[in-house]
Amino acid sequence: MNAVTLNVDPYNLIITGVGGQGNVMTSRAVGNMLSQLGLHVTIGETFGASQRGGSVMSHLRISKTASWSPQIPLGGAHMIVSMEPTETLRVLKDYGHPGVRVITNTRPFYPVGVISGQLSYPKDEEIRAWITELSEKAWFLNATEQAVALGNPVLGNVIMAGALAGTGELPLERGIFEAIMTTRFSGEKLRMNMDAYDFGVAHVAG
Amino acid sequence: MTHLGHYPEGSRHLLMGNEAIVRGALEAGVRMAAGYPGTPSSEIIENLAAISKDPSLHLYVEWSVNEKVALEVASSASFAGLKTMAVMKQPGLNVAADYLLHLSGSGVRGAMVLVSADDPGALSSVNEGETRHYAKLMEIPLLEPGDFQEAKDMTRWAFELSDAIRNVVLVRTVTRLSHASGTVIMGRVPENDKQAFFKHDGFIIDPNEGVVMSPPVEYKHGEQHRKLKQAESLFENSPFNTYTGPDTPELLIITSSICSLYSREAVHMLGLESRVGILKIGTTYPLPRQLMKKHMAACDRIFFVEEVLPFLEEEVKIIAAECAADIGVKTFFGKKNGSLPMVGEMNPDKVIAALSKIMDTAMPQRDAAYAARAGAVAFGGSPHREATFCPGCPHRASFFTLNTALSMDNRNGFVCGDIGCYSMGVLPAGFSTLKTLHAMGSGTGVASGFGKLSKFGMDQPVLSVCGDSTFFHSAMPPLVNAIHNSSDMTLVVLDNSGTAMTGFQPHPGIERDAMGDTAATIDIPAVCRAMGAEVRVCDPFDLHHSRETLLELIGRKGVSVLVLKQGCALSPEKKSSRRYDMRVDETICAGESCGCNRMCTRVFACPGLVWDKEKTKARIDDVTCAGCGFCADICPRGAIVKKEVA
Numbered sequence: 001m002n003a004v005t006l007n008v009d010p011y012n013l014i015i016t017g018v019g020g021q022g023n024v025m026t027s028r029a030v031g032n033m034l035s036q037l038g039l040h041v042t043i044g045e046t047f048g049a050s051q052r053g054g055s056v057m058s059h060l061r062i063s064k065t066a067s068w069s070p071q072i073p074l075g076g077a078h079m080i081v082s083m084e085p086t087e088t089l090r091v092l093k094d095y096g097h098p099g100v101r102v103i104t105n106t107r108p109f110y111p112v113g114v115i116s117g118q119l120s121y122p123k124d125e126e127i128r129a130w131i132t133e134l135s136e137k138a139w140f141l142n143a144t145e146q147a148v149a150l151g152n153p154v155l156g157n158v159i160m161a162g163a164l165a166g167t168g169e170l171p172l173e174r175g176i177f178e179a180i181m182t183t184r185f186s187g188e189k190l191r192m193n194m195d196a197y198d199f200g201v202a203h204v205a206g
Numbered sequence: 207m208t209h210l211g212h213y214p215e216g217s218r219h220l221l222m223g224n225e226a227i228v229r230g231a232l233e234a235g236v237r238m239a240a241g242y243p244g245t246p247s248s249e250i251i252e253n254l255a256a257i258s259k260d261p262s263l264h265l266y267v268e269w270s271v272n273e274k275v276a277l278e279v280a281s282s283a284s285f286a287g288l289k290t291m292a293v294m295k296q297p298g299l300n301v302a303a304d305y306l307l308h309l310s311g312s313g314v315r316g317a318m319v320l321v322s323a324d325d326p327g328a329l330s331s332v333n334e335g336e337t338r339h340y341a342k343l344m345e346i347p348l349l350e351p352g353d354f355q356e357a358k359d360m361t362r363w364a365f366e367l368s369d370a371i372r373n374v375v376l377v378r379t380v381t382r383l384s385h386a387s388g389t390v391i392m393g394r395v396p397e398n399d400k401q402a403f404f405k406h407d408g409f410i411i412d413p414n415e416g417v418v419m420s421p422p423v424e425y426k427h428g429e430q431h432r433k434l435k436q437a438e439s440l441f442e443n444s445p446f447n448t449y450t451g452p453d454t455p456e457l458l459i460i461t462s463s464i465c466s467l468y469s470r471e472a473v474h475m476l477g478l479e480s481r482v483g484i485l486k487i488g489t490t491y492p493l494p495r496q497l498m499k500k501h502m503a504a505c506d507r508i509f510f511v512e513e514v515l516p517f518l519e520e521e522v523k524i525i526a527a528e529c530a531a532d533i534g535v536k537t538f539f540g541k542k543n544g545s546l547p548m549v550g551e552m553n554p555d556k557v558i559a560a561l562s563k564i565m566d567t568a569m570p571q572r573d574a575a576y577a578a579r580a581g582a583v584a585f586g587g588s589p590h591r592e593a594t595f596c597p598g599c600p601h602r603a604s605f606f607t608l609n610t611a612l613s614m615d616n617r618n619g620f621v622c623g624d625i626g627c628y629s630m631g632v633l634p635a636g637f638s639t640l641k642t643l644h645a646m647g648s649g650t651g652v653a654s655g656f657g658k659l660s661k662f663g664m665d666q667p668v669l670s671v672c673g674d675s676t677f678f679h680s681a682m683p684p685l686v687n688a689i690h691n692s693s694d695m696t697l698v699v700l701d702n703s704g705t706a707m708t709g710f711q712p713h714p715g716i717e718r719d720a721m722g723d724t725a726a727t728i729d730i731p732a733v734c735r736a737m738g739a740e741v742r743v744c745d746p747f748d749l750h751h752s753r754e755t756l757l758e759l760i761g762r763k764g765v766s767v768l769v770l771k772q773g774c775a776l777s778p779e780k781k782s783s784r785r786y787d788m789r790v791d792e793t794i795c796a797g798e799s800c801g802c803n804r805m806c807t808r809v810f811a812c813p814g815l816v817w818d819k820e821k822t823k824a825r826i827d828d829v830t831c832a833g834c835g836f837c838a839d840i841c842p843r844g845a846i847v848k849k850e851v852a
């Protein structure tokens with residue numbers, strides 16, 4: 001436990017996306033990995049409308065000393081991991097500050113208003129420029145595309161967890177991830193999950 | 207498979223608040239649990255149901271038809287000497303309240319805990335109801351866990367308390383605890399194979415062997431008070447009430463539930479640890495008077511941090527007034543004096559702002575230029591995500607039918623709404639079809655009344671909707687009422703075969719129960735017919751047939767019922783199968799010049815049907831479209847083509 005170090009305490013991580021993308025899975029996996037190191041982890045999330053294409057957000061508070069509240073104060077995120085590019089902007093508005101770091105999946109998930117032609121969706125280059133401007137460091141990856149290539153779009157969440165580990169911001173260990181996955185999957189499924197994780201790590205390290 | 211009931215004693219796990227409550231109940235040795243689904247409480251019964259077949263746990267778990275019945279069912283196990291639990295969201299407690307008043311007067315035998323989940327800020331509700339006043343109204347003890355470990359430990363202790371005082375104990379949780387997760391260290395799950403037996407042959411008022419009832423009232427009510435006093439004295443030394451801070455603080459925060467974490471965050475952020483104390487209360491009713499007195503004696507300024515209603519604030523003020531001679535006059539801050547808002551959920555920022563004002567200390571400021579820029583970027587760059595029905599959802603089709611039928615009928619008819627996914631029928635997603643929205647079953651009760659107003663010249667057609675689960679929960683009595691009182695109304699049952707909103711819990715119309723066993727089903731059309739209503743059943747994906755049938759029914763006098771039956775798009779059976787391959791024939795779609803004003807994408811707006819801005823034509827998005835086939839019927843030109851999947 002004492003060997004584990006955090007850059008800040010509590011470390012505030014936001015994992016965001018759109019209902020149905022599987023964010024809850026990512027936040028649970030990351031939370032479990034950190035909890036197993038003996039850290040105090042609180043994950044705040046709301047479900048409700050989450051199945052129905054609304055914005056969803058998980059707040060993770062990670063601490064060596066205490067359980068923190070399930071809501072991060074405004075402007076208080078240290079890292080944002082986002083499964084959807086315009087959701088990154090929505091989170092930066094409330095929880096960002098000049099020192100925040102961001103990992104974004106670049107694949108858009110269009111809101112109904114955009115689908116029906118009432119609203120417009122910004123261009124990829126615009127979104128990248130805004131996120132870069134509003135963060136200290138930003139990583140972009142098309143996790144959905146890679147996940148589909150690996151065999152299942154849901155693996156996008158695992159890729160994002162791997163990317164978070166790859167940044168070295170938190171004490172996330174591959175061995176612990178593998179142990180957690182082994183309790184749920186075996187054979188081909190397990191291998192796909194580990195490949196997705198490794199892809200994420202490699203992408204941000206590169 | 208390892209599960210919640212098997213985690214070894216002493217092991218650490220990341221648990222959702224609701225899972226922690228389940229583990230606490232298992233550690234207490236719970237045998238029976240009953241509830242009705244409702245966010246944020248549903249995962250408690252769900253998790254118990256999932257492990258109910260494990261022979262080592264000895265459990266009976268059910269989804270009851272409504273919350274009152276859940277409380278009645280759960281209490282039976284207590285009368286037979288077993289440990290038992292009832293679970294519901296706060297509006298459900300209103301439903302169960304009638305029985306609860308009787309139950310709290312009769313007392314219990316086996317330990318009995320009632321868990322009620324509040325939804326401050328109405329994150330997944332249509333109101334923000336408050337559980338805590340029920341403890342006072344029903345004169346039973348109330349516990350409020352402040353974190354995840356306490357959610358487990360206090361649930362377990364709630365059973366011990368119930369055992370000690372022989373009455374129901376109320377446990378209040380909130381969305382931010384029930385649906386959040388934190389680290390919990392496990393206790394022991396006991397072996398237990400206690401047999402059930404209901405003793406009923408003793409002297410009539412014998413608490414262990416007599417009749418279970420609240421009369422003779424004066425005697426039983428007196429007993430209830432003695433039990434409450436006993437709880438209060440146990441609360442005086444409870445480890446669930448904790449104080450952190452200096453011996454004589456400048457300000458004493460009194461808080462409970464998840465608000466205790468917000469309070470701690472605020473004190474930390476403002477660096478006030480040496481000046482402000484936090485008294486976190488876990489045993490909220492009845493408040494331990496001596497403990498409150500001791501802490502108030504040490505400080506003259508008191509700040510209440512709680513949600514939803516100022517319950518702690520009012521209870522503490524009573525004690526302060528009664529003890530004023532000993533502890534002096536206090537100054538209070540909280541909801542009542544406007545330090546914190548009366549409505550909406552609490553969060554660290556609201557507490558930080560209030561505390562910095564009370565203590566006259568500067569708040570850590572967010573970089574203003576950054577906040578302004580990020581706000582501007584998000585305003586233009588993150589398009590709003592409006593709540594809508596899923597692709598292939600039968601409710602979108604049903605509301606389209608209702609809405610267009612009422613326009614064709616042209617007598618200004620309207621629909622009274624109810625609680626479920628279909629409550630979204632008040633929004634553009636459901637073509638703003640619903641015109642009233644209240645409690646479970648209320649749409650039909652209100653419609654029953656509207657249907658009598660022809661006496662006062664009202665000639666608008668009156669409709670109500672309810673889901674299949676809601677039909678059983680509380681729409682049957684108002685339907686009986688409407689029929690008996692010769693009301694003129696049409697009930698539309700949106701039967702999507704499950705309690706979709708909360709995650710497909712079974713109900714009496716489904717051939718499977720909570721524990722996964724085969725169950726007898728109750729047929730909605732047959733029930734309505736037996737009551738005496740004119741009944742039709744249609745597939746909501748067949749627009750023309752459903753609409754004609756509805757027009758016929760709203761033209762009649764008396765009570766009619768239209769059952770629109772089609773499974774939810776997210777139901778496990780449907781999710782991966784599609785009935786039709788869809789495409790838009792670009793040679794037929796006239797685009798902007800059609801005159802339909804983009805009926806398909808602007809009005810109907812299923813996410814599977816996309817407006818192609820470049821081609822200015824409609825297009826099917828193959829990834830999103832669920833293949834229900836309905837949109838083929840709405841295009842006036844027949845440009846949307848469906849082909850049965852082989």
Ligand code: SF4
Pocket residue numbers: 597598599788812813814815826830831832833834835836837838
């Ligand atoms: S067939 Fe039409 S209405 Fe049905 S899911 Fe597909 S696009 Fe939506």
Ligand code: SF4
Pocket residue numbers: 790794795796797798800802803804805806807824840841842843844845846
């Ligand atoms: S698909 Fe039909 S309703 Fe939609 S724009 Fe084309 S012609 Fe109009």
